[in-house]
Amino acid sequence: MSDFKEKNIDYKQYVVDSQLRYFKPHATKVEKSFAEEITSSLNQNSKFINPKFFYDKKGSDLFESICLLPEYYPTRTEISILKKLGHDLLLYLDEKINLVELGSGASVKTRLILDIFTKLQPKTEYFPIDISEILTESSEQLLEDYDTLHITGIIDTYEGGLEFLKTYDDKKNLILFLGSSFGNFTPDVGKLFLEKIFFTMNTGDLFLIGLDLVKDKTLLESAYDDSQGITAKFNLNVLSRINDELDADFNLNNFSHYSVYNEIDQRIEMNLKSLVSQSVIIAKCNLSLNFNKDELIHTEFSHKYHVPQIEKLLNDVGFQIKQMWLDDKEYFSLTLVSKN
Ligand code: AVJ
Numbered sequence: 001m002s003d004f005k006e007k008n009i010d011y012k013q014y015v016v017d018s019q020l021r022y023f024k025p026h027a028t029k030v031e032k033s034f035a036e037e038i039t040s041s042l043n044q045n046s047k048f049i050n051p052k053f054f055y056d057k058k059g060s061d062l063f064e065s066i067c068l069l070p071e072y073y074p075t076r077t078e079i080s081i082l083k084k085l086g087h088d089l090l091l092y093l094d095e096k097i098n099l100v101e102l103g104s105g106a107s108v109k110t111r112l113i114l115d116i117f118t119k120l121q122p123k124t125e126y127f128p129i130d131i132s133e134i135l136t137e138s139s140e141q142l143l144e145d146y147d148t149l150h151i152t153g154i155i156d157t158y159e160g161g162l163e164f165l166k167t168y169d170d171k172k173n174l175i176l177f178l179g180s181s182f183g184n185f186t187p188d189v190g191k192l193f194l195e196k197i198f199f200t201m202n203t204g205d206l207f208l209i210g211l212d213l214v215k216d217k218t219l220l221e222s223a224y225d226d227s228q229g230i231t232a233k234f235n236l237n238v239l240s241r242i243n244d245e246l247d248a249d250f251n252l253n254n255f256s257h258y259s260v261y262n263e264i265d266q267r268i269e270m271n272l273k274s275l276v277s278q279s280v281i282i283a284k285c286n287l288s289l290n291f292n293k294d295e296l297i298h299t300e301f302s303h304k305y306h307v308p309q310i311e312k313l314l315n316d317v318g319f320q321i322k323q324m325w326l327d328d329k330e331y332f333s334l335t336l337v338s339k340n
Contacts, residue, residue, distance in 0.1 A: 011156075011164065019143055022136065022153040025160065035246055039285040047289075048298040049238055051184050051270075052131075056241050060134065062234040071226045073219070074180055077332040078210050082112040085325045085334065089113075092206060092322055092336060094172065095121050100165060101176040102158045104130035104138050109178050111142070118148055125171075129154045129161030158193075162200035173205045180212040180332070183267070183303040190303075194317045201339040207319065208336050214304045215331060217261050224259040224268045224302065232257030235270055235299055247283035254278055258296065270300040310335055 011023040034053065041048050055063065067075035099117055101110060110126075117124045126142070126149060128135050135153045143149060154161040165173070175197065185193055197207060224231055235257045239250040258273040274291035281288050305313075307324070310333060314321055319337035326333050 011154075019150050020139060020153075021151075022155060023164065024155040035284050038242060038246060038282065039287060042282070042289055042297070043285075043287055046298070047296070049242075049272075051300040053241065054234065054238055054300075055132065056237075056245075059234060059237050059241065062230060062237060065230050066226075066234060069223075069226045069228065069230060071222045072231075073223060073331050074212050077327050077329075078178060078180075078334065079108055079112070081325050081327050081332060081334050082109055086112070086116050088323060088325070089116060089336070090120070092338075093117075093120060093174070097121070097172045097174055098125045098127060098169070099176070100127045100129065100162070100173050101178075102129055102161075103177070103179070103181055104128040104132070104135040104153070107138075110176070111145070113174075113176065114142070114146055114149065118146055121148075123148050123150060125150045125152065127152050127154060127161070127165060127168075129156060129158055131155065131157055159196050159200070162197060166200050166202070173202070175201070175205065175207045177207070178210040178334075180210055180302070182209060183212055184301060185303070186301065187303075191313070191317065194313070194319075198317050198319065198339060203339055206322070206336060206338050208334060209314075211310055211333050211335065212302070212304050213326075213331060213333055214266055214306050217263065220261045220268060220304065221259065224261075224270060225257065229257075231259070235259075235272060238299060239272065242282065246285055248285075249281050251278070251280075255297075266304045266306075268300070268302040268304075269298065270302070271296040271298050305333070307333065 011025055013021060013023055015021045037050060041050065066072050097117065099113060114124065114126065124146070128139065128151070133155055135155060139151045139153050143151065154164055156164065182190060201207065236252050236255060239252055239255060242248045243250050254275050255272045256275055259268060259270045261267070262269050274293060274295045277291065277293045279288060279290045310324070311321060314335065314337050318339070320340050322336040322338055324333055324335045
């Protein structure tokens, strides 16, 4: 363990107890600040806000509510698939395997996999990687329910965290990337991201990715524009976050949630639409912005895939496809791949 620490001098270690510790990079490795990113993405003709900024405390709570909406099928569908793949998954696991998760989870989904791991081995090591410190809360909850679990949280970007783990030990890893979070990436950026994952993996490591499938347009559109208006609140919340953290004066009544499915690019495109011609000041960015009536701020893509597209994408990166699981309605997919 000590030479492991020496190799990772870029990280500070916080030990909570014998079953829980965190690693955090010393200097947030050249990550642009919120203010800088907002300045460059809003101070132009085609305005956008990166969807990673949705997840402040309020945004994370709203997202949890989205997951429970009758219209939002992805979460419950993915959970239903995870519940039935346990038996199959065992075929690919051995008695010494670490669990790594991109994005943290005290979620039902993580628990379903932990149920399998903790039955398989006397001690299970779990490495959630998340840029947010929310990780710490969820880890403590997990430890209440799994007494053979050891958690090492890595508070960093996914790439940074995986790089960090590369030298950790000789055990095989199963890396989880659930929830169709990958769908936020445009195809080019997504491909690069998968290549980075591939290169940080060791031979024999496994990767389980959840991706949402192409389906009827009205089903897709109602999943991203629900009747209770929760998704609208989630989308608009990013403007409140900018108001609070960057001293801006967005009037939320002057913007509306505008989400459409683009059949050609196979993606939900979520935007905030300016309802009037208006100007907005963002003090901490030294910005004064003008919006035309009906002008859009693009906030999120959520890509949907056909099964053969998923196979091609993963094969092209170099992964070997082990197995793919779908639900009965073929709404959602989970694909297990390995690096050979
Ligand atoms: C967390 C990115 C997977 O794209 O379905 C849900 C986010 N946005 N409703 C998705 C989201 C609006 C979600 N991901």
